[in-house]
Amino acid sequence: MPKKIRLGILGGGGDSLIGVLHRVASFINDNYVITGGVFNAEYDESIKFAQEIDIPTNRIYNDLDALVEAELKLPKEERIQVCSILTPNFLHFPMAKKLLDNGFHVICEKPMTTTYEEAKILRDTLKKAGTVFAVTHTYTGYPMVRQMREMIKEGVIGKVHKVDAQYYQGWMNPIIHDKEKRSTVWRLDPKKAGISSCMGDIGVHAFNMIEFTTGLQVESLLCDFNYLYDDNQMDMDGTVLIRMGKHVKGVIRASQVATGEENGLSIAIYGQKGGLKWEQENPNYLYRLNDPEPLQVYKPGHQYNSKLSLDGTKLPPGHPEGIFDAMANIYLGVARAIRGEEYNDGEFPTMADGVRGLNFIESTVASHKQGNVWVGLD
Numbered sequence: 121m122p123k124k125i126r127l128g129i130l131g132g133g134g135d136s137l138i139g140v141l142h143r144v145a146s147f148i149n150d151n152y153v154i155t156g157g158v159f160n161a162e163y164d165e166s167i168k169f170a171q172e173i174d175i176p177t178n179r180i181y182n183d184l185d186a187l188v189e190a191e192l193k194l195p196k197e198e199r200i201q202v203c204s205i206l207t208p209n210f211l212h213f214p215m216a217k218k219l220l221d222n223g224f225h226v227i228c229e230k231p232m233t234t235t236y237e238e239a240k241i242l243r244d245t246l247k248k249a250g251t252v253f254a255v256t257h258t259y260t261g262y263p264m265v266r267q268m269r270e271m272i273k274e275g276v277i278g279k280v281h282k283v284d285a286q287y288y289q290g291w292m293n294p295i296i297h298d299k300e301k302r303s304t305v306w307r308l309d310p311k312k313a314g315i316s317s318c319m320g321d322i323g324v325h326a327f328n329m330i331e332f333t334t335g336l337q338v339e340s341l342l343c344d345f346n347y348l349y350d351d352n353q354m355d356m357d358g359t360v361l362i363r364m365g366k367h368v369k370g371v372i373r374a375s376q377v378a379t380g381e382e383n384g385l386s387i388a389i390y391g392q393k394g395g396l397k398w399e400q401e402n403p404n405y406l407y408r409l410n411d412p413e414p415l416q417v418y419k420p421g422h423q424y425n426s427k428l429s430l431d432g433t434k435l436p437p438g439h440p441e442g443i444f445d446a447m448a449n450i451y452l453g454v455a456r457a458i459r460g461e462e463y464n465d466g467e468f469p470t471m472a473d474g475v476r477g478l479n480f481i482e483s484t485v486a487s488h489k490q491g492n493v494w495v496g497l498d
């Protein structure tokens with residue numbers, strides 16, 4: 121088998137936010153070659169962008185249907201093997217379904233679909249396809265988040281009893297307060313984003329981080345949203361009380377109007393013997409609270425870290441690695457899975473995480489709309 125995996129990109133054009141993160145991540149560990157795709161809804165734009173970044177234009181297609189039809193005619197050893205779906209949310213489901221139905225591996229941006237129903241259909245489709253499916257909850261790829269997961273699994277903080285995740289951004293603030301502007305952003309259009317803005321876009325990352333690090337599942341939640349304006353259908357801010365068991369409780373706080381905040385994702389997990397805290401904006405520091413001992417700081421690349429954490433570090437300690445590397449770690453895990461190599465199930469979020477995410481998003485909206493009541497997750 122040739123060394124590099126042939127990767128197609130859907131969305132992620134030059135006008136996008138997330139495209140560059142995936143392109144760089146796919147390149148970092150020398151596992152992938154971008155072979156073609158559909159970068160934009162407009163064919164001319166896709167071609168122009170492919171020329172800009174020096175990707176051969178003969179494998180740039182008008183749409184996904186054309187890509188699948190043409191690629192399936194190619195010999196297997198030339199065909200695109202995996203596609204990354206980086207489009208606005210409403211296209212994730214139809215694109216992922218078509219790819220799985222035709223035997224491709226898929227790397228899909230979050231939220232995986234726009235409804236829980238679609239997510240469950242996709243889960244069944246994957247069972248039949250038997251290919252690899254990853255959901256890019258990027259932050260799980262950071263070495264110190266992986267370390268947090270492994271330390272909790274080993275019992276370093278004892279039995280978990282309190283979880284607290286916060287994801288605060290402020291970028292929606294100038295948009296939401298302007299009546300004209302708030303009708304132009306796809307993230308505020310339920311037809312394109314799904315039923316939730318704040319929880320669908322960022323709260324779902326916080327939710328995934330809690331389940332990823334603790335290995336526990338949220339059983340029920342109670343949510344209170346702020347929509348800010350009566351004509352706005354999408355939540356801008358939300359506070360979610362969560363129960364992960366009779367004596368494991370916590371909170372997810374998410375906001376797109378936390379004025380002045382940038383990408384303030386943080387997570388704290390407390391157990392009987394101590395706590396662990398991590399912040400996305402300072403990702404190379406994992407704090408271990410160990411009452412009555414002094415605070416300890418764990419950093420990437422040191423041999424005291426777990427195998428899973430060390431696998432996500434490329435340079436010696438003290439060479440800061442960041443968001444591109446976190447996404448690259450996810451791409452590395454997916455490459456191993458595609459090649460049939462051994463990998464740790466903490467290396468990339470899967471279909472199961474995508475389905476849980478949609479279950480969470482819909483439950484937050486149901487809880488708020490029913491008058492801030494407790495809602496059970498499946």
Ligand SMILES: NC(=O)c1ccc[n+]([C@@H]2O[C@H](COP(=O)([O-])OP(=O)(O)OC[C@H]3O[C@@H](n4cnc5c(N)ncnc54)[C@H](O)[C@@H]3O)[C@@H](O)[C@H]2O)c1
Binds near residue numbers: 137139160231
């Ligand atoms: N993992 C993360 O941390 C993270 C961060 C940001 C965004 N995202 C997710 O990534 C996805 C894209 O977000 P974004 O901020 O990059 O959006 P964006 O609006 O900046 O970019 C979307 C891209 O999709 C292209 N596109 C639109 N319709 C298309 C079609 N029919 N075919 C092909 N391309 C098409 C657009 O031209 C554009 O290049 C969303 O689902 C979002 O939730 C994830």
